[in-house]
Amino acid sequence: xxxxxxxxxxxxxxxxxxxxxxxxxxxxxxxxxxxxxxxxxxxxxxxxxxxxxxxxxxxxxxxxxxxxxxxxxxxxxxxxxxxxxxxxxxxxxxxxxxxxxxxxxxxxxxxxxxxxxxxxxxxxxxxxxxxxxxxxxxxxxxxxxxxxxxxxxxxxxxxxxxxxxxxxxxxxxxxxxxxxxxxxxxxxxxxxxxxxxxxxxxxxxxxxxxxxxxxxxxxxxxxxxxxxxxxxxxxxxxxxxxxxxxxxxxxxxxxxxxxxxxxxxxxxxxxxxxxxxxxxxxxxxxxxxxxxxxxxxxxxxxxxxxxxxxxxxxxxxxxxxxxxxxxxxxxxxxxxxxxxxxxxx
Amino acid sequence: xxxxxxxxxxxxxxxxxxxxxxxxxxxxxxxxxxxxxxxxxxxxxxxxxxxxxxxxxxxxxxxxxxxxxxxxxxxxxxxxxxxxxxxxxxxxxxxxxxxxxxxxxxxxxxxxxxxxxxxxxxxxxxxxxxxxxxxx
Ligand SMILES: Nc1nc2c(ncn2[C@@H]2O[C@H](COP(=O)(O)OP(=O)(O)OP(=O)(O)O)[C@@H](O)[C@H]2O)c(=O)[nH]1
Ligand SMILES: [Mg+2]
Numbered sequence: 001x002x003x004x005x006x007x008x009x010x011x012x013x014x015x016x017x018x019x020x021x022x023x024x025x026x027x028x029x030x031x032x033x034x035x036x037x038x039x040x041x042x043x044x045x046x047x048x049x050x051x052x053x054x055x056x057x058x059x060x061x062x063x064x065x066x067x068x069x070x071x072x073x074x075x076x077x078x079x080x081x082x083x084x085x086x087x088x089x090x091x092x093x094x095x096x097x098x099x100x101x102x103x104x105x106x107x108x109x110x111x112x113x114x115x116x117x118x119x120x121x122x123x124x125x126x127x128x129x130x131x132x133x134x135x136x137x138x139x140x141x142x143x144x145x146x147x148x149x150x151x152x153x154x155x156x157x158x159x160x161x162x163x164x165x166x167x168x169x170x171x172x173x174x175x176x177x178x179x180x181x182x183x184x185x186x187x188x189x190x191x192x193x194x195x196x197x198x199x200x201x202x203x204x205x206x207x208x209x210x211x212x213x214x215x216x217x218x219x220x221x222x223x224x225x226x227x228x229x230x231x232x233x234x235x236x237x238x239x240x241x242x243x244x245x246x247x248x249x250x251x252x253x254x255x256x257x258x259x260x261x262x263x264x265x266x267x268x269x270x271x272x273x274x275x276x277x278x279x280x281x282x283x284x285x286x287x288x289x290x291x292x293x294x295x296x297x298x299x300x301x302x303x304x305x306x307x308x309x310x311x312x313x314x315x316x317x318x319x320x321x322x323x324x325x326x327x328x329x330x331x332x333x334x335x336x337x338x339x340x341x342x343x344x345x
Numbered sequence: 346x347x348x349x350x351x352x353x354x355x356x357x358x359x360x361x362x363x364x365x366x367x368x369x370x371x372x373x374x375x376x377x378x379x380x381x382x383x384x385x386x387x388x389x390x391x392x393x394x395x396x397x398x399x400x401x402x403x404x405x406x407x408x409x410x411x412x413x414x415x416x417x418x419x420x421x422x423x424x425x426x427x428x429x430x431x432x433x434x435x436x437x438x439x440x441x442x443x444x445x446x447x448x449x450x451x452x453x454x455x456x457x458x459x460x461x462x463x464x465x466x467x468x469x470x471x472x473x474x475x476x477x478x479x480x481x
């Protein structure tokens with residue numbers, strides 16, 4: 001968010017009354033339930049405009065009530081289908097649900113194909129469901145800043161559950177785990193996958209592991225194997241006192257196609273989240289370790305962005321270029337150069 | 346704004362089961378630097394409108410082969426207007442006879458792409474006609 005040149009009219013942050021005013025209006029309307037305003041506000045957040053930041057400042061105190069659920073897993077694992085099934089189940093109880101589906105941007109063209117909605121199109125007429133796709137866009141703050149901000153907006157707009165789908169291909173699942181209250185790792189039952197998941201560290205971030213496509217042959221067995229493997233991990237962990245401990249996720253078998261296991265998954269999610277405490281809102285809200293970690297991730301994401309923005313400021317471009325030249329000529333090492341630039345900020 | 350990607354919804358209203366063309370277009374526009382939201386086959390006008398609204402897209406691209414364009418396309422445009430999406434660019438492609446083009450444009454479809462249109466041409470059209478104001 002923020003940043004010179006991103007505010008309407010290209011003004012500098014802080015001097016665009018129009019940006020702040022637009023943010024204020026959008027925030028009020030979005031929080032009041034206007035879906036178009038919510039959609040436009042999410043665009044401001046995505047584009048990291050001054051209006052988006054102004055809105056977020058207003059809405060932040062109202063957020064913190066929703067259960068933010070990260071859903072991650074390998075490409076094609078069944079995340080979107082599972083999310084759609086969860087949305088359907090939550091709607092049976094009349095709970096408002098939002099989905100943020102994040103897909104990678106091409107680092108070369110900046111373009112993206114956002115295709116998760118394909119599996120979620122049956123809620124078009126339901127005003128209690130809001131689905132938004134987001135391209136990762138590769139910002140300095142990573143997934144954390146934009147997605148957290150978007151989730152906070154959806155939270156403030158009154159959605160009880162905010163499901164954040166990301167493809168687990170490395171960094172992103174760690175990032176989504178940092179921003180979610182609960183992380184669900186989706187694992188397809190095909191053989192070999194569980195070993196890969198363990199290698200990739202995907203399972204380390206899981207609070208709940210879902211073996212998807214439970215209607216397929218071998219799914220039951222894959223779930224038992226995973227359960228066994230994760231228990232072994234947990235026992236070893238007990239011996240390693242004082243070291244960071246891996247989580248001990250529940251393993252659930254779900255078929256989004258037959259619906260089997262969906263009720264249980266939602267129940268498991270609900271157990272992990274003290275809704276009443278959250279409903280208290282404001283300063284009465286308990287601050288758990290997860291929440292603190294999320295705030296830290298968010299803060300450092302914003303800090304990196306702020307720093308990158310300032311370095312990109314045209315008035316500083318000459319300094320940056322001079323430093324780069326000195327490093328290229330080996331007159332100065334990159335560490336000293338970076339320290340000097342930071343000091344000058 | 347210069348470096349903000351343009352968001353395009355690619356939807357296939359109607360009952361036909363072919364989305365090869367739509368997928369090729371989606372991929373092509375991605376390679377042109379657009380953010381493409383793809384919603385798949387058999388979209389009702391309500392689905393298209395709701396997706397366009399929630400995604401706050403700049404462009405709605407409709408691919409239609411079923412022959413139902415004269416009923417579906419105007420309903421989609423009307424739905425977009427009802428939701429306050431007045432500044433969204435609406436384009437269509439697929440199998441649309443020349444004889445219907447004028448009526449569809451009258452109904453608010455901004456541009457109809459005939460067979461043989463290249464992705465480059467679609468991209469160029471979008472870039473030069475997308476809503477200019479940056480979010481208003
Ligand atoms: N048999 C069966 N197939 C499923 C189930 N869930 C998903 N699939 C299929 O698995 C494929 C991938 O499903 P998606 O939900 O799109 O998977 P995803 O993880 O969201 O995929 P990406 O977002 O592309 O990474 C599709 O062909 C689905 O139809 C299930 O419960 N049973
Ligand atoms: Mg998906």
